[in-house]
Each structure stands twice: as structure tokens, then as C-alpha cells.
Amino acid sequence: MAIARRSTIFAETLVLVAALFVVAAANSEGDALSALRRSLSDPGGVLQSWDPTLVNPCTWFHVTCDRDNHVTRLDLGNLNLSGNLVPELGKLEHLQYLELYKNNIQGTIPSELGNLKNLISLDLYKNNISGTVPPSLGKLKSLVFLRLNDNHLTGPIPRELTRISSLKVIDVSNNDLCGTIPTTGPFERIPLTNFENNPRLEGPELQGLAVYDTNC
Amino acid sequence: MSFLLLILFTLIVATSEETEAEALLKWKSSLYQSGSLASWGIRNGTSPCSWYGISCDPAGNVGDLSELVYLSLFKNNLVGPVPSQLSRLSKVRHFDLGHNHFNNTEYSNFSAMPSVLYLSLFLNNLTGVFPQFILKCTNLTYLDLSQNAFSGPITDSLANLSKLTELYLDSNNLIGGIPSVLGSISGLRILILGDNSLGGPLPSSLSQLKFLERLDIISAGINSTIPPELGACTNLNYINLSSNQLSGPLPFTFVNLTKMREFDISSNNLSGEIPGEFFKSWPELIVFKVQNNSLTGRIPPDIGLAKKLTVLWHLPDSLSQLPNLSFFSILSTNLTGMIPPDFGRNGMLQFVHLGSNPFFGELPQGLCTGLALIEITVNMNNFSGTLPSCLKDCSALSRVRFEYNYFIGNISEAFGVHPNLNYFDLTGNSFTGKLSGDWGQCSSLELFHIDGNNISGEIPATFCKITSLKDLSLASNLLTGAIPMELGNLSSLFKLNLSDNFLSSQIPSNLGSLTKLQRLDLSRNKLSGNIPSELGNLDHLILFDLSQNNISGKIPNNLGNLLTMQILLDLSRNSLAGPIPSDLGKLIQLETLNLSHNFLTDQIPKSLSSMLSLESVDFSNNNLSGPVPTGKAFKDDSPQAYVGNPDLCGDFSRVKSLVMQIPLRIHIAIEKR
Numbered sequence: 071m072a073i074a075r076r077s078t079i080f081a082e083t084l085v086l087v088a089a090l091f092v093v094a095a096a097n098s099e100g101d102a103l104s105a106l107r108r109s110l111s112d113p114g115g116v117l118q119s120w121d122p123t124l125v126n127p128c129t130w131f132h133v134t135c136d137r138d139n140h141v142t143r144l145d146l147g148n149l150n151l152s153g154n155l156v157p158e159l160g161k162l163e164h165l166q167y168l169e170l171y172k173n174n175i176q177g178t179i180p181s182e183l184g185n186l187k188n189l190i191s192l193d194l195y196k197n198n199i200s201g202t203v204p205p206s207l208g209k210l211k212s213l214v215f216l217r218l219n220d221n222h223l224t225g226p227i228p229r230e231l232t233r234i235s236s237l238k239v240i241d242v243s244n245n246d247l248c249g250t251i252p253t254t255g256p257f258e259r260i261p262l263t264n265f266e267n268n269p270r271l272e273g274p275e276l277q278g279l280a281v282y283d284t285n286c
Numbered sequence: 287m288s289f290l291l292l293i294l295f296t297l298i299v300a301t302s303e304e305t306e307a308e309a310l311l312k313w314k315s316s317l318y319q320s321g322s323l324a325s326w327g328i329r330n331g332t333s334p335c336s337w338y339g340i341s342c343d344p345a346g347n348v349g350d351l352s353e354l355v356y357l358s359l360f361k362n363n364l365v366g367p368v369p370s371q372l373s374r375l376s377k378v379r380h381f382d383l384g385h386n387h388f389n390n391t392e393y394s395n396f397s398a399m400p401s402v403l404y405l406s407l408f409l410n411n412l413t414g415v416f417p418q419f420i421l422k423c424t425n426l427t428y429l430d431l432s433q434n435a436f437s438g439p440i441t442d443s444l445a446n447l448s449k450l451t452e453l454y455l456d457s458n459n460l461i462g463g464i465p466s467v468l469g470s471i472s473g474l475r476i477l478i479l480g481d482n483s484l485g486g487p488l489p490s491s492l493s494q495l496k497f498l499e500r501l502d503i504i505s506a507g508i509n510s511t512i513p514p515e516l517g518a519c520t521n522l523n524y525i526n527l528s529s530n531q532l533s534g535p536l537p538f539t540f541v542n543l544t545k546m547r548e549f550d551i552s553s554n555n556l557s558g559e560i561p562g563e564f565f566k567s568w569p570e571l572i573v574f575k576v577q578n579n580s581l582t583g584r585i586p587p588d589i590g591l592a593k594k595l596t597v598l599w600h601l602p603d604s605l606s607q608l609p610n611l612s613f614f615s616i617l618s619t620n621l622t623g624m625i626p627p628d629f630g631r632n633g634m635l636q637f638v639h640l641g642s643n644p645f646f647g648e649l650p651q652g653l654c655t656g657l658a659l660i661e662i663t664v665n666m667n668n669f670s671g672t673l674p675s676c677l678k679d680c681s682a683l684s685r686v687r688f689e690y691n692y693f694i695g696n697i698s699e700a701f702g703v704h705p706n707l708n709y710f711d712l713t714g715n716s717f718t719g720k721l722s723g724d725w726g727q728c729s730s731l732e733l734f735h736i737d738g739n740n741i742s743g744e745i746p747a748t749f750c751k752i753t754s755l756k757d758l759s760l761a762s763n764l765l766t767g768a769i770p771m772e773l774g775n776l777s778s779l780f781k782l783n784l785s786d787n788f789l790s791s792q793i794p795s796n797l798g799s800l801t802k803l804q805r806l807d808l809s810r811n812k813l814s815g816n817i818p819s820e821l822g823n824l825d826h827l828i829l830f831d832l833s834q835n836n837i838s839g840k841i842p843n844n845l846g847n848l849l850t851m852q853i854l855l856d857l858s859r860n861s862l863a864g865p866i867p868s869d870l871g872k873l874i875q876l877e878t879l880n881l882s883h884n885f886l887t888d889q890i891p892k893s894l895s896s897m898l899s900l901e902s903v904d905f906s907n908n909n910l911s912g913p914v915p916t917g918k919a920f921k922d923d924s925p926q927a928y929v930g931n932p933d934l935c936g937d938f939s940r941v942k943s944l945v946m947q948i949p950l951r952i953h954i955a956i957e958k959r
Contacts, residue, residue: 119732119756125641129687129709131732131756131780132804145804147850148826169828169852191852193875215875215899238918239874239898259918 099141100127102158110153110175116146140164147193148172155199160185171217172196179218184209191215195241198222203242205230213237219264220244226286227271232257243267249286250275306348307334354378360406361385368407370395373419377401384408384430391417398422406430408454416441423447430454432478438462440484445470456502457481464503466491473497480504480526488532490515497521499545505529512551514539521545523570529553536560536581541567553578577615612658615639624648630655630674641687642666649673654680663687665711670694678702689713689735697741698722711735713759721760723748733757737783740764745784747772759783761807766790769808774799785831786810793837795820805829809856813837817857822847829853832860833880840864841886846872858904859883866910868893875899882906882930890915890934906930 104122112118119131128135134143141162152174159168160182167190168183175197183192184206191214192207199221207216208230216231219241226249227242237256241264248270251257265271270286307328314326325338335342342348354375364386373396375381381402389411396419399405405423408430415438420429426447432454439462440455450471456478463486464479474495480503487510492498498519508530516522517539525543528550535558536551546568556579565571612634624647625640633656641663648671649664659680665687672695677683683704689711696719697712707728713735720743725734731752737759744767745760756778765787773782774796780803789811797806798820806827813835821830822844828851837860845855846869855876862884870879871893879897882904889912890905900919907930914920914928914935928934 125639129733145828147828171850214901217875 097126099162100124102156102161103127103130103133103141103144105156105158109156110151112149112151114150116149116151134167136164138164142188143167143169145169146173151175153177155180155183157182159183162186164188166190166212167193169193170197174198176200178202179204179207179223181206183207186210188212193217194221196220200224202226203228203231203247207231208233210234211236215239217241218245223247225249227252227265231255240264247271310334310337310340310348351375352377355401356380358382359386364388367391368412370397373397373399375399380404382406383410386410388412393417393419398424400425402426404428407434409433412436415439416444421446424449426450427473428452431458433457435459440465440468440479442467444468447471448473450474451497452476454478455482456504460484463487464489464492464506464508468492469494471495475521476500478502480506482506485509488513488516488527492516493518495519500524502526503530508532511535512537512556516540517542519543523547526550527554528575532556534558536564536576538563540564544568544570546571548573550575551579552576555579556581610634613637625650625653628652632656634658636660636682638662638664640664640667644668646670651675653677657681659683660706661685664691665689667691673700681705683707684730685709687711688715691715693717695719697736697739698724703727705729707731709733712739713737715739717741720744721746721749721765725749726751728752729754731755732778735759736763737761738763742766744768745770745773745789749773750775753777755779757781760787762786764788768792769794769797769813771796773797776800778802780804780826783807784811788812790814792816793818793821793832797821798823800824802826805853807831808835809833811835815839817842817845817862819844821845824848825850827851831856833857834859836861838862841867841870841881843867843869846870848873849875851876852899854878854880856880857884862886865889866891866894870894871896873897878902880904881908882927884908886910889913892916895920903927905934910934 100122103120107117107120116132120127126139127133127141128139132145133141136142142164143166147169148171150173154177155175157180159180165186166188169191171193176199178201179194179199181204184204189210190212193215195217200223202225203218203223205228208228211234213234214236216237217239223242223245224247227247229252231237232252232255234256240256240260243264244267247268250272251265251274253274311326314323322338333346334340334348335346340348355377357375357378358380360382366388368383368388368391370392376399378399379401381399381404384406385408387410391412393414396417398419402423403425405420405426405428412434414436416436421441421443424446427449429447429450436458437460440460442465444465445467448471451473452475460482461484463484466489469489469491472494475497476499485507488508490513493513493515496519499521501522504526510532511534512532514537517537520542522543523545524547532551532554533556536556538561541561541563544567547570549571550573552575558581560576560581609632611632613636625645627650629650630653635653636658637660639661644667646668649669651674653674654676657676657680660682661684663685668691670692673693678701681704684706685708690713693715695717697717698719703724705727708730709732711733714737717739719741721741723746726748729752732754734755740763742764745765747770750770750772753776755776758779759781761783767789768791769784769789771794774794777800779800782800782803785807790813792815793808793813795818798818801823803824804826806824807829809831814837816839817832817837819842822842825848827848830848830851831854833856839862841857841862841864846867849872851873852875855873858880863886865888866881866886868891871891874897876897877899879900886908887910890910892915895915895917897919903919904927906926906928910931911933
């Protein structure tokens with residue numbers, strides 16, 4: 071795909087310049103972040119440095135990379151962002167920290183986030199996110215911190231999350247979740263306050279009894 | 287005009303039984319009407335000639351499209367299927383439906399269009415396999431199906447279109463390789479197949495295309511060597527085979543492609559050397575891109591013969607002979623060598639990108655001749671020596687990356703006033719000298735990093751005029767003096783790192799005005815005085831490091847307001863006294879807490895048990911007393927986290943000693959038996 075790169079500067083200064091300035095945009099992580107940028111509204115201009123013509127996103131502000139130029143952290147908390155998350159975020163295979171808390175983000179949590187096999191922290195709290203918690207988050211085998219509180223999430227707490235033994239902090243308070251609270255695996259240690267203010271949440275599931283209908 | 291076309295459209299759709307009036311009324315019923323078509327109705331006579339907006343020919347017909355020769359519906363908002371009746375336009379020669387939203391089309395109902403020469407369905411949402419009816423349009427010279435979602439293979443029967451001169455199939459979901467029969471379409475001049483999942487080899491039969499001018503197969507999964515037979519296509523002036531899995535060498539036969547203007551085989555697995563003879567034989571060459579391959583060896587000196595070259599993605603020796611070179615980029619290769627000493631002499635260089643190669647030697651003094659440099663990024667090479675002296679007069683400089691080389695010299699002599707400078711990184715070199723007050727005039731500067739050099743002197747207060755500054759890092763230098771309080775004016779700052787210097791005096795309280803700050807690192811300096819409580823206003827902070835200073839006084843309570851604190855809170859190795867504020871327990875996102883090596887007293891607050899995100903703590907070497915809080919982070923740590931606190935007790939130490947005794951008892955019992 072040919073993208074004119076700063077063609078206005080060239081047009082003025084060089085007559086013999088070839089019309090075609092093709093930039094090999096071969097960085098899939100940069101493309102994924104560009105998709106996020108297009109989907110977000112950024113009145114503060116905090117994503118202005120996100121230049122897709124650069125060879126990788128490692129010099130973009132609020133992006134941290136490792137030595138191999140793979141994105142490991144996105145620190146976008148409390149930056150007045152709105153708009154939606156994008157499924158392309160799932161392509162950031164080396165991402166460890168996804169920090170999008172305290173913004174005005176809407177829409178749903180893409181199930182593709184379940185592909186982030188190195189994710190340690192998923193912080194989407196204090197936004198306007200709706201829809202359900204994707205069961206695919208159960209694939210996040212490195213996850214330690216899952217903070218989805220203070221959104222408009224509905225549906226049940228996926229049982230798949232009970233299989234993530236590394237999970238230390240789960241907070242889904244202040245949403246509209248339904249069904250019961252898991253009690254196995256990491257959920258054994260989570261205080262009940264981290265589930266409060268979900269009017270349709272029925273309380274801890276009772277083990278050993280026959281399956282019963284929930285309101286979900 | 288489009289209204290008229292739509293009417294004609296309707297009439298094509300009329301079946302042989304329907305009259306023109308019936309067809310028009312059928313169309314009227316599908317429209318949202320404002321009343322302007324009130325005159326359209328059978329009651330007004332069967333002829334539509336008196337209806338509003340309709341004119342008839344002398345025979346009383348509204349239209350007869352059987353003679354239509356040219357139809358273009360390009361770039362409208364037409365949706366839905368392409369009506370198969372359109373293919374009944376037996377005399378049409380130019381048929382362009384490009385740039386609409388057509389979809390869901392059933393091609394089996396389409397007739398062959400015997401007269402069509404130009405057929406374009408470019409940029410729609412069309413799906414399905416290659417439409418069979420097109421293969422019967424044997425007079426076609428121009429066929430464009432690009433930017434749709436056609437699937438399946440490129441059918442071999444495409445060779446039936448023996449008169450094709452231009453074929454565009456790019457940006458679809460086509461699979462199944464490039465059919466070698468394409469080589470039999472002898473008049474083909476333009477062949478564009480990229481952005482599909484074709485796979486398979488590049489067929490050598492393409493060498494039969496004696497008139498081929500443009501070959502574009504970008505990103506199609508092509509997996510083979512480049513057939514040397516392609517050197518027979520001597521009319522080729524544009525080759526783009528980038529982003530495939532081509533392997534093997536660049537064919538020497540390409541020296542015969544004397545009309546070559548744009549050559550791009552970047553992002554493949556090509557190996558071997560670049561034949562210098564290419565540049566001798568390609569006098570028209572303008573673009574040459576071979577990056578992201580495994581090409582080795584020296585860059586041929588003959589590249590100096592390619593006088594028209596303006597875009598070059600590879601490093602040659604006689605670079606300086608290229609009179610028009612302005613944009614020059616080689617990134618992440620294993621190529622080594624030095625940049626020729628007179629490079630840049632053409633005075634035209636604007637963009638020089640040499641990141642991540644093992645290049646060595648000095649940057650040529652003439653690099654910035656002409657003072658046109660806008661971007662120079664040479665990070666992560668082995669460059670050494672001082673910077674070209676013309677650099678300080680390059681007033682157009684916008685992006686400068688010199689990090690991780692072996693550059694030396696005085697930073698204030700190397701740079702001057704750069705009003706367009708946006709990004710400036712000298713990390714990891716051996717620059718000396720002091721920071722000049724002139725930096726304050728860089729009114730566009732957003733990032734300034736000089737970490738890991740030997741810069742001395744003080745931080746000039748004029749620095750603090752750069753209100754655009756977002757990321758300031760002066761770490762690991764020899765800076766002395768106080769942190770200027772005017773730094774608090776840098777209201778856009780989200781990262782401030784002054785660590786590992788010799789900065790002294792107090793932390794200015796108006797650093798608390800930097801409300802966008804995410805990371806604050808003042809560690810490893812000689813700072814003294816108290817921690818200003820104003821720092822409790824930094825409500826975006828995720829990292830806060832004041833370790834290894836001479837800071838005294840108490841830890842302010844309102845550090846507990848820094849609720850987003852996540853990565854690190856480190857106040858260790860200072861002279862802090864007094865208790866640990868219980869409000870620190872509010873930092874429920876914090877992962878690492880280090881308060882060690884201070885003079886903190888009293889108990890560790892119980893409230894710290896709420897810090898559920900804590901992974902690692904260190905309270906060692908203080909004067910703490912009382913029990914250790916409950917909570918996983920406090921139990922699981924090694925005793926090292928608590929040593930040096932003589933009055934500290936707690937469940938933790940008792941549990942540990944119990945565990946060590948039990949195995950001993952079992953051992954004795956077994957022996958007695």
C-alpha cells in the first residue's frame with residue numbers, strides 16, 4: 071500500500087523526486103495501536119506522537135517496549151479518552167500491562183483480548199464499557215490483576231476465570247453483572263467487597279448442590 | 287446526471303414483457319417520495335412521455351439502451367447486488383462500476399459481454415469466486431476486480447482473455463498461487479496481484495510477457511526464488527515484490543531491465559550480494575528498496591552511476607555522488623562499514639535513517655551541507671567521534687536520535703537553536719559539556735533524553751520555558767545544583783527522570799503542579815530537605831522513586847492520595863523519620879513498595895494489608911516495631927524484607943522457624959527405631 075509520507079515538504083523542495091514514497095509499514099504492533107487510535111477520541115492529543123510511518127511504535131508516548139521492540143506496556147489511564155476498544159489489541163502478544171482506566175471508553179471488551187498470553191494487568195476500571203466479560207479472558211494464563219470495576223458490564227462472571235491460578239486481584243464492583251460469584255481457584259481469596267454494587271449478582275455460588283437456575 | 291442514469295438503469299431492468307411505464311412505476315414504488323413524482327401513474331395514459339422529469343424521443347420511447355457504448359457508475363453509493371440484466375448491454379465497451387458498495391451478486395445469471403473492452407468492479411464488497419461470465423468477455427483489454435473480497439483461485443481460464451493488457455486482482459482473498467498460464471496473455475503490460483493469500487511460486491512463464499511494464503505482487507505469500515527468466519521482460523520499469531517469502535539471490539539477468547525506474551523487493555528472504563551491474567544498466571532508476579532481506583556484502587560502488595536515484599533503502603560506498611538523494615534509510619540490518627566521508631555533499635539530505643546496524647566510524651562532516659536536515663536517526667550503531675559541525679545550524683531539524691553509539695564532544699557546541707525540534711535523544715554516548723540555555727528556544731520540543739552521558743553543570747532555568755515538553759530525562763550524568771523550581775511550569779510533562787546525578791538542595795514543591803506526571807524519578811542524587819506534601823497532588827503518578835538521597839523529615843500522609851501508583855514507590859536509602867502513614871494503605875494498585883534504609887519508627891500500619899496488588903515489600907533497616915501486617919505480600923517475602931528492625935516481630939518469623947524444626951524431629955524418630 072503506498073502512503074504519501076510528508077509529501078508536502080518534498081513537493082516544494084525537490085523537482086526530480088519520485089512521486090512514490092512507499093513506507094514498509096511492516097510492524098503489526100504499530101498497526102494494532104493505530105487501529106486503537108483511530109477508534110478513540112483524544113481531545114487532549116495524548117496520542118499525537120503515534121506516527122504510523124515510524125518503523126515501530128517504541129518511540130510513541132505512553133508505549134513501553136522491551137529490548138526486541140515489542141510493546142509491553144500501554145499506560146493510557148486517566149487521559150480523557152473516549153471511543154471504543156478494538157479487536158486488534160489482541161495482536162500485542164508481548165503486552166504485559168494494559169492500562170486504560172479512568173477514561174470515557176464505551177462499547178464492549180473485545181474477546182480478542184484473550185489472546186494476550188503475556189498479560190499481567192488488565193485495568194479497564196472507571197469507564198463506560200458495556201456488554202459482557204468475554205470468557206476468552208480465561209486464556210490469560212499470566213494475568214495477575216483484573217480490574218473491571220465501575221463500568222456497565224452485564225452478564226455472568228465467566229467461570230473460565232477460575233482457572234487462572236496467577237490471578238491475585240479481581241475487582242468487578244459497580245457494574246450490572248448477574249448470576250453467582252465463583253468461589254474456586256483465585257476467587258477463594260478475593261474479598262466480597264470487590265463484587266459489591268452489582269444489583270443482580272446473587273452472591274457466592276454454593277458448591278456441591280445440584281445446578282440451579284440463575285437470573286442470567 | 288446521476289438521476290438520468292438511474293432512470294436508464296431502471297429501464298435496463300425492465301423485462302421484455304414490462305413496458306417502460308411499468309418499469310418506471312416499479313422504480314417509483316421503491317423510492318421515498320416527496321410528492322414530486324405525483325404525475326407518474328398509469329391513469330395519465332400508458333405513455334410516460336408526459337410525466338414530470340421524463341422526455342421521449344420522436345418514436346415515443348423514453349430510452350433504448352441497446353446501443354449503449356459507455357457506462358460509468360464510478361464512485362456513487364450504490365448498494366446491493368449488481369443486476370445481471372446489466373450484462374445484456376451487448377454493445378457496451380466501457381463498463382465501470384467501481385468505488386461503490388455492491389455485494390451479494392449472483393454472477394451465474396450474467397451474460398457474456400461481447401463488446402466490452404474495459405471492465406471494472408474495483409472497490410466494492412463483492413464476494414464469491416472468479417465470475418465465470420468475465421472469462422467469456424474475450425475482447426477485454428482492461429480488467430479490474432481489485433479491492434473486493436473475491437475468493438478462491440485465479441482461474442487458469444483467465445488465459446482465454448488473450449487480449450488483456452491490464453489486469454488488476456489485488457486486495458482480495460484469492461488463493462491457489464499465480465497460474466503459469468498468465469504468461470500466455472502475451473499483450474499484458476500491467477499485472478497487479480498483491481494483497482491476496484496466493485502463496486506458491488513466482489512462475490517463470492511470466493518471462494513470456496515481452497510487453498510487461500509493471501509487475502506488482504506485494505504481500506501475497508509468494509514462496510520461491512525469483513526466476514532469472516524474468517530478465518527477458520525488458521520493458522519492465524516497475525517491479526514490486528515486497529513482503530513475500532522470496533528467497534535465493536537477485537537474478538543477475540535483471541541487468542537487461544534497462545528501463546527500470548522503481549525496484550522494490552524489500553521484506554523477503556533474499557540472500558547473496560547486490561550486483562553492482564544493476565546500477566550501471568539502469569540509468570532511469572529512481573527508487574531502489576531492498577531492506578529486510580538477508581542480503582550481504584558491500585554495497586556496490588557502481589550505485590554512484592544511478593544519477594536519478596532519489597529514494598534509497600540500502601547503504602552504498604559512493605553515496606555522495608548521488609546528486610538528488612534526499613531520503614536515505616537503512617534499518618536493522620547486519621550491514622557494516624562506514625559512511626563515505628563526503629556523503630551529504632549534494633546538500634540535499636533531509637531524512638537520514640540508519641537505526642540498528644553495526645555501522646562504525648564518524649558521521650561525515652559534510653552530512654548536513656545545505657543545512658536541509660530534518661530527521662537524523664542513527665540510534666544503535668557503533669558510530670563514534672564528534673558530530674558534524676554544520677548540525678548546529680540545521681534549523682529545520684525535527685527528529686534527532688543518536689542513542690546508543692560512542693559519540694563524543696561538547697553538547698553545547700554540537701547543537702544550536704532548533705525551533706522545529708520535536709524529538710531529541712542522545713542516550714548512551716559520551717557527550718560532555720553543559721546544557722545551554724538555548725534549549726529554551728526549542729518551542730516544539732516534546733522529548734529530550736540525554737541519559738547516560740557525561741553532561742555537567744546545572745539544569746538551566748530556561749529549560750523550563752519549553753512548555754511543549756512531555757518527556758524529560760537527564761539521568762546518569764554529572765549534573766549539579768538544584769532542581770529549578772520553574773520545572774513546575776512544564777505542565778505537559780508526563781515523564782521526569784533526573785536520577786543518578788549530583789543534584790542537591792530541596793525538591794521544589796511546585797513539582798506538585800505537574801499534574802500529568804506519570805513517572806517521577808529523582809533517585810540517586812544528593813537531594814535534601816523534606817518530601818513536599820504537594821507531591822500528593824500528582825494523581826496520575828504510576829512510578830515514584832526518591833531512593834538514595836539525603837531526604838529527611840516525615841513521609842507526607844497525602845502520598846496516600848496517589849491512588850494510581852502502580853509500578854514502584856521507592857523512598858529507600860534516605861533519612862526519613864517518623865511513622866509510615868497509614869494512608870499508604872490506600873495505594874491498592876501498587877506492586878512494589880520500598881521504604882528500607884531509613885529511620886522510620888512505630889508500627890507498620892495495619893492498613894497496608896489492603897494493598898492487595900503488592901508483590902514485593904522492603905522495610906529493612908529502619909526502627910520499626912510491632913507486628914508485620916497480614917496479607918500475602920507480607921508473608922511470602924524473605925526475611926530480608928524486615929531485617930535491621932530490632933523491635934519488629936510477627937507471625938512471619940515464628941512460622942518460618944517452626945517449619946525448619948519439624949524435619950529434624952522426624953529424622954531422629956526414624957533413627958531410634
